[in-house]
Amino acid sequence: DAGVIQSPRHEVTEMGQEVTLRCKPISGHNSLFWYRQTMMRGLELLIYFNNNVPIDDSGMPEDRFSAKMPNASFSTLKIQPSEPRDSAVYFCASSRSNEKLFFGSGTQLSVL
Amino acid sequence: RKEVEQDPGPFNVPEGATVAFNCTYSNSASQSFFWYRQDCRKEPKLLMSVYSSGNEDGRFTAQLNRASQYISLLIRDSKLSDSATYLCVVLTSGTYKYIFGTGTRLKVLA
Numbered sequence: 001d002a003g004v005i006q007s008p009r010h011e012v013t014e015m016g017q018e019v020t021l022r023c024k025p026i027s028g029h030n031s032l033f034w035y036r037q038t039m040m041r042g043l044e045l046l047i048y049f050n051n052n053v054p055i056d057d058s059g060m061p062e063d064r065f066s067a068k069m070p071n072a073s074f075s076t077l078k079i080q081p082s083e084p085r086d087s088a089v090y091f092c093a094s095s096r097s098n099e100k101l102f103f104g105s106g107t108q109l110s111v112l
Numbered sequence: 113r114k115e116v117e118q119d120p121g122p123f124n125v126p127e128g129a130t131v132a133f134n135c136t137y138s139n140s141a142s143q144s145f146f147w148y149r150q151d152c153r154k155e156p157k158l159l160m161s162v163y164s165s166g167n168e169d170g171r172f173t174a175q176l177n178r179a180s181q182y183i184s185l186l187i188r189d190s191k192l193s194d195s196a197t198y199l200c201v202v203l204t205s206g207t208y209k210y211i212f213g214t215g216t217r218l219k220v221l222a
Contacts, residue, residue, distance in 0.1 A: 031208045033208075033210065035212075041214075042212065042213070042214035042215060043156070043199070043212040043214075043215075045209065045210070045211065045212075048208055048209065050208050055207075055208060056207070056208075056209060091155055091156075093210075095208075095210075098144065098203060098208060100146065100158050100161065101146075101148075101158070101201070101210050102158070103155035103156050103157070104155060105154075105155050106155050
């Protein structure tokens with residue numbers, strides 16, 4: 001079975017540019033999560049969706065961050081404009097009804 | 113106070129040793145608990161769920177203490193391959209919010 005699929009694996013961009021991260025959850029999972037991981041702050045929950053509806057976006061750091069889930073098999077996390085402090089690994093994860101959480105391989109974002 | 117707290121370590125132990133980690137959580141409405149393992153530059157992967165009565169999976173034992181609001185992970189007969197960061201995860205009742213601790217780093221030495 002395919003796991004959670006994220007793209008790109010690595011993204012290097014310049015400050016001020018728009019960045020779009022993509023995620024395909026595991027088929028049949030109804031919850032999707034975006035996390036950010038840094039050495040200083042660990043894994044932070046940014047936003048999560050249930051049945052494609054955003055439930056809690058209180059972890060989104062600023063208005064520069066936005067996330068969408070247009071259908072059950074696709075989600076995006078967008079940063080516009082990007083800043084160097086956004087550099088981190090961004091993970092997408094999915095689960096089925098409060099069961100175990102499965103992660104994608106992550107996107108390593110570097111904003112120069 | 114953080115919702116989920118762990119000792120960051122590192123715990124350096126010799127091969128064959130027994131090592132234990134604790135994790136405390138602040139929300140008494142927390143309903144589900146997990147341990148995840150994360151290798152360097154990789155995604156977190158589920159190690160085991162934690163059940164109220166405690167549970168064992170090979171060399172790994174997880175326990176939950178609801179009264180004191182902590183969970184524990186015990187690793188017996190440590191292997192070099194157990195070297196990783198161990199993340200405690202808590203799911204609050206009525207939400208889909210999985211909250212991670214910052215992780216405890218374990219290094220098993222030959």
